Amino acid sequence: MLLIVVTLVVILLGLLYKWSTSTYHKxxxxxxxxxxxxxxxxxxxxGELMGSVSHLRRQLEEHVQFPKAKVYGMYFLRDPVFVVRDLELIRNIGVKEFDHFMNHHASDKFETIFSKSLVQLKNREWRAMRNILSPTFTGIKMRSMYELINACCEVSVEYIEKQLxxxxxxxIDLEMKEYCTRFTNDVIASAAFGIKINSFExxxxRFYKIGQIMTNINFKAIVKSLLFTFLPWLMKILRVTLLDEKNIDFFRNLVSNAVNYRVxxxxIRPDMIQLLMEAQRKTNEAESGKKFTDDDFLAQCLLFFFAGFDTVSTCLCFLTYELCMNPEVQAQLYEEILSAEERLNGKPLDYDTLMHMKYLDMVVSESLRKWPPVTRTDRACNADIDLRDENDEIVVSxxxxxxxFIPILALHYxxxxxxEPEKFIPERFSDENKNDIKPSSYLPFGIGPRSCIGNRMALMEVKSLVYHLLTKFQLTPAEKTSKDMMGDILxxxxxxxxxxxxxxxxxxxxVKSS
Structure with missing residues (x-):
């Protein structure tokens, strides 16, 4: 009996080994x-999966491993991934040959409501939805929404003053991840869902708690994701869902009630739900083309939630960290704030003043270079193609x-x-120097038509909060501030x-009285 069990185990291990390595020839x-x-x-x-090894450092090590290669390969678990490090090839993929690389890589083995979001839609469905949503993120729309953002910034600053x-x-020493996440939670609630929440009080x-649950990458979430990757059929049999349906229903009811109440x-309120309502009405009134369903509506709301809740808060955390570690940069930025306050002459900060602050833009740009919230982006090839270099020679078929994969972090470093990529130097993005930045080497929001549609709103949030924080406070290192940020991120x-x-x-x- 023991011999039979041992034999079966050996056979199963052999089959597992053969299956797990079956793609490692490409x-x-x-x-x-x-x-x-x-x-x-x-x-x-x-160790990357278990959270004991730095995934960021691993990306940087990969990049220097094949210094002369324009394209190199890496196996992400069983999946072969072509990593493109040549700038001309990146531009070809993201722009020139976009029709061949229109889609992100997304599994068709399981569907969720998120499959209808802009980031996961493919081909004509993606193009139609992008056209529907693009007018929602213009500068004019962002300007009309700024009052909501500004109000959240003021509440955030008041919280620090109360704590002091x-x-x-x-x-006072503040842990910025919690602080910034509460701020972005309130911004999303107000500017996207039309709800007034003060997460500091x-x-x-529930809005904040669900956000934490849905964006937290813990061991359980990693195991669940791996099971969906390797054994989607088993997950289907067991009726396990990738997203918690109770949390999705919370947002579904939230959106539905908000829309019905407004109708x-x-x-009319200058927020994202209002803009989506207008987009849905105009799209569905058209005689032809894609219809904007309620599920489409909910999917875009969820996308804004996911992107805004974690990505913007991450950007703010690294930016405030760099400001406290680079006092000369902070001092120069404060001088620009003083000049802006003088021009405002007692009036509240407005969108146009914020967007015309050149040094603030340089500081934010450098923070996004050194710490891009999304460290790499992906594309799926939808038809056979030969990638050629500037000499028209085939690099890879x-x-x-x-x-x-386009390795954003590695390109930035x-x-x-x-x-000197390890140094924080905002002057890289000055009017005198920014034209020297090589095309396709700086990609914090991606590249080409598939780049982040919400970058204006993200920048507006980040710049606004930093302005308000530096107006009232000087940021300095705390006792527990990391001395080696890259090494401490596991x-x-x-x-x-x-x-x-x-x-x-x-x-x-x-500053208002200075």
Whole structure:
């Protein structure tokens, strides 16, 4: 009996090994340089999955591993991925040959409501939805929405002032991930869903708690994701869903009630739901073309929630960290704020003033270079194509369904593109220097028609909060502030092991009276 059991185990292990390595021949067949993969994991380190090894450093190591290769290969678990590091090829994929690389790589094995969101739609459906949503994110629309953002910034600053009074001290240490996530939660609630929430006072409000649950990449979430990747049929049999339906229903009811209330009471509010309502009405009144269903509506709301809740808060965390670690940059930015306050002459900050602050834009741009919230983007090849270099020589022949990575973080840290990439130097983006930045080397919002549609809104949030924070406080390193940020970020989350700590010191003079 024991012999039979041992034999079965050996056979099963052999089959598992054969299955787990069955895709590990593609790069060798195509002549693409790559590191030798390990069964099941490919080129992913086990420590990355377990959160004990830095995934960011791993990306940077991959980039320098094949310095002369324009394209190299890496196996993400069992999936072969072509990583493109040549700038001309990146531009071809993102812009010139866009029709061949229109889609992100998304599995068709399981569908969720999120499959209808702009980021996961494909081909003609994506193009139709992009055309529907593009007018929603113009500068004019953002300007009309700014009052909502500004109000959330003021509440966020008031929270710090209250904490300082309660502590009775001259400074306060703040953990920025929680702080910034509460701020972005309130912004999304107000500017996207039309709900007024103060997450600094109502710390356990459901909107915030669900956001934390849905964006937290913990061990359970990783295991669940791996099971959906490797055993989608088993998940279907067990009726396990990728997203928690109770949380989805919460948003479904939220959106439905907001829309019905506005229609019934003829309420117009300058937020994302209102803009989507207008887009839905105009689209569905047209005689032909894609209809904008209620599920389409909900999917875009969820996309705004996911993108805004975590991505913007991550950007703010790194930006405040860099400001506290680079006091000379902070001092120069504060001088620009003083000049802006003088021009405003007692009036509240407005969208146009914010968007015309050149040094603030340089600081935010450099933060996005050094710490892009999305460290790489992907494309799926939808038809066979030969990628050629500037001499019209074939670099690699791609086949339909091949997966491509564009290594955003690695490009931003490549000294061939940015001198002294480890340093925080906003002057890279000055009027005198920004034209020297190589096309396709700086991609914090992606590239081409598939770039982030909400970049204007994200920048508006980030710039506005930083303006308000520096108006009232000086940011300095706290005792628990990371000394090696890159080394302290482990696993796949963009959060250091001891989180983001910054000391806030009240400024001696209110800028409004200076």
């Amino acid at each position: 790069f060798e067949e195509r002549g693409v340089p790559h590191e030798k993969p390990r069964p099941l994991l490919g080129n992913v380190r086990f 009074k309660q502590e009775g001290g001259n400074s 109502e710390k356990d409000n 019934e009471h003829k309420i 791609l086949k339909k369904n091949d997966q491509i 490549d000294p061939e593109h940015f001198a 696993g796949f989350q963009m959060v250091p092991k001891n989180k983001f700590w910054v000391k806030y010191v009240p400024r001696q003079t209110d």
